[in-house]
Amino acid sequence: MESEKLEFELTLYPQPVLRKVAEPVEVFDDELRRTVEAMFELMVRSNGVGLAAPQVGLRKRILVLNATGEEPDALVLINPRLVERSGPETTFEEGCLSFPGIFAEIRRPDTCVVEAQDVDGKSFRAAYEGFPSRIIQHEYDHLEGVLLVDRMSPADKVRHKAALQELVDRYKRNRPTAPARRR
Numbered sequence: 001m002e003s004e005k006l007e008f009e010l011t012l013y014p015q016p017v018l019r020k021v022a023e024p025v026e027v028f029d030d031e032l033r034r035t036v037e038a039m040f041e042l043m044v045r046s047n048g049v050g051l052a053a054p055q056v057g058l059r060k061r062i063l064v065l066n067a068t069g070e071e072p073d074a075l076v077l078i079n080p081r082l083v084e085r086s087g088p089e090t091t092f093e094e095g096c097l098s099f100p101g102i103f104a105e106i107r108r109p110d111t112c113v114v115e116a117q118d119v120d121g122k123s124f125r126a127a128y129e130g131f132p133s134r135i136i137q138h139e140y141d142h143l144e145g146v147l148l149v150d151r152m153s154p155a156d157k158v159r160h161k162a163a164l165q166e167l168v169d170r171y172k173r174n175r176p177t178a179p180a181r182r183r
């Protein structure tokens with residue numbers, strides 16, 4: 001129903017939607033607002049600091065994040081573009097809600113400049129550094145179908161081989177099968 005609250009579940013690696021390039025949001029309506037709200041809810045419930053729409057099964061260019069968990073730091077980026085990445089590269093241990101239990105040291109530039117729209121479609125430009133910048137760059141990757149596993153060092157890939165395989169096995173077990181033929 002139109003006014004009903006949305007509830008999402010996490011999309012885990014290697015679900016195919018995580019590999020798709022997400023599509024721009026063109027309509028800034030009540031459904032978008034409810035989508036954003038439900039993404040925040042799932043992010044908080046999962047103890048995450050950021051979430052991209054493909055992680056709830058939606059091929060849309062929507063990111064939500066909150067680096068501190070404090071209300072004023074909640075940030076919604078619709079159709080974000082990373083117009084600049086600069087500053088010294090830093091290494092940080094990143095996790096991803098689509099890769100439960102897997103963490104890897106990832107190098108990224110410390111600062112980024114983002115152009116995006118808010119939930120009402122209003123455009124803005126802002127610069128971020130440190131942890132928020134790190135989250136934005138990680139989540140932005142999701143919109144391009146780029147995942148934690150792609151950014152890992154070869155050593156980390158080896159270290160997490162069993163855990164990654166376990167996710168693949170779990171996906172194969174839970175994958176919906178073709179409907180049984182009626183007789």
Ligand code: CO
Pocket residue numbers: 095096097098138139142
């Ligand atoms: Co992620």
